[in-house]
Amino acid sequence: MAAEDPPVVHPGWVDEVLFAGRPTDICLRLPEPIDRAALHRLVTAAQDRLAAAGLRPGGAAALRLPPSLAYVVNLLATWRTGAQAILLDHRLTDHEVDRALVRLTPQVVVAPLRTGAGALKVFVDVTESITRYADRPAVSRHAVIQLSSGSTGPSKVIGRTAADLVAEVRRYTRIDGVALPGERIILLPSMVHVLGLVGGLLYGLHASVELVPPQRLSGDAVLAAIDAEPTPATVLGVPFHIGLLASTRPAGPLPQLRRMTTGGELVPAAVTNAFTDRYGVPLGNMYGMTEVGVIGTDLHGSHRPSIAPAPGIEVRESGGELWVSCPASPYVGSSDPTRWADGWLHTRDAGTVDEVTGLVTVRGRLDSQVSVGGLKVDLTEVESTVAELPGVAAAVVVWDDGITAYVQPDGPLSEEVLDKLLAERLAGYKRPRVLRLLDQLPRTTTGKLVRSTDALRSAATP
């Protein structure tokens, strides 16, 4: 960025788009209700604390917080300051966070000082601390920075402007089947990631939809949250949560339940049917990416497995890959023209667009990205992390119904040591579930590592 073009995130949009509703409207139920006026007071107070710690307009605050009221308040306070929010998933390791901070130079880092009982919680009780980090302007003009597991090793840095976030919020208001003003969203996905952030938090605040995180991550707790109020409720989640509900016996009828909507990969028809048989409401599906937010939806479950592009979004197919309209590159730093060029984001999702209906069908990834509980993980990042560990000569990481690492040690190395080293470097959801140590990894005649799961499985069979 040129020196004469200082990064500024205009703060007015927060009040115009997120705080414009009635002060008495309930924004969050935790389960004690927090109305818009109370949330506004909390945000204003947090702005003072952030400023005292060194956050300035045009700077950045890194939020390393689990889903919590503290996260919501500090995020909105950062934006109302006119600063950039860098969202760091609380599950990332110190190693991963340090790499991000060095690169993104926030003025302050907000992290938990104390966390209340977090066991299987969707939303936790956090007392935050604010630490001064660097005295630099934000690295870009984006309002929010998110990290995505990268194919080149370290995380991809994805930025979205305030205008882009507002456009996505407005896009949601034009989608048939979303929760309406006065209704509730039972919120299961993390608000650090795009579905929970924009489809949950920002849309909810804008549209006066109450956000209700269940008290606990279990089917019973989701049903209790639905049943706690008489108003209509939409459950927002990822495919894992469909299984949770499909395997829960409701104690009685739930007339408030309108639908369940999930983002992420498609679920098998058996799971879909188990859910709809049990609850008798539509199971909606959404397709989106961190880079652009919601791309398409099928909230009535009538196009499965296809989705209709969201209002204002264009999707086209190029050489078997889906491209999505995206006016500016969402990547911070050097932009890879194979990922974004000329107003089109190259999704790396294989898929087709029906010429007559415009419906989009996603048919899987064209690269090494997989989804673990709705979180994107690039196997290349996992593989390069394993291969760089001390004591490892070579490694291949594949998806075999779960992240599986085949490792050729360079001397004595136990699975336990390997597991411990990885726990220091990779967030839990990125870590291999299966580790196989082999004296020699299978290679082709030219010495290249073999990646076929069948060949790797047989090499690992004694």
Place this chain on the structure above:
Amino acid sequence: MTGQPDLGRADLLTMLAELTAKPAAEVPDRIGSMELAWLVHLVEQRYERRLDLTDDDLAGIRTVDDALAVFRASLTAPADG
């Protein structure tokens, strides 16, 4: 324990198989937070009671065997204790 037989390792493997769509024999021993949440949920459904698990209990669970030990201890504790 509402007349249910004791919880065994095979039960947990069957529950994980349902989540991962793998045969129970191929379920990895290592479990993450999502698998753990799934197991707690299904064990609670099966025994129709809530498992009283602390953060420390859960933080120590890395494998199916760890989970089994923690669940068994919780199930043998008084239900409303």
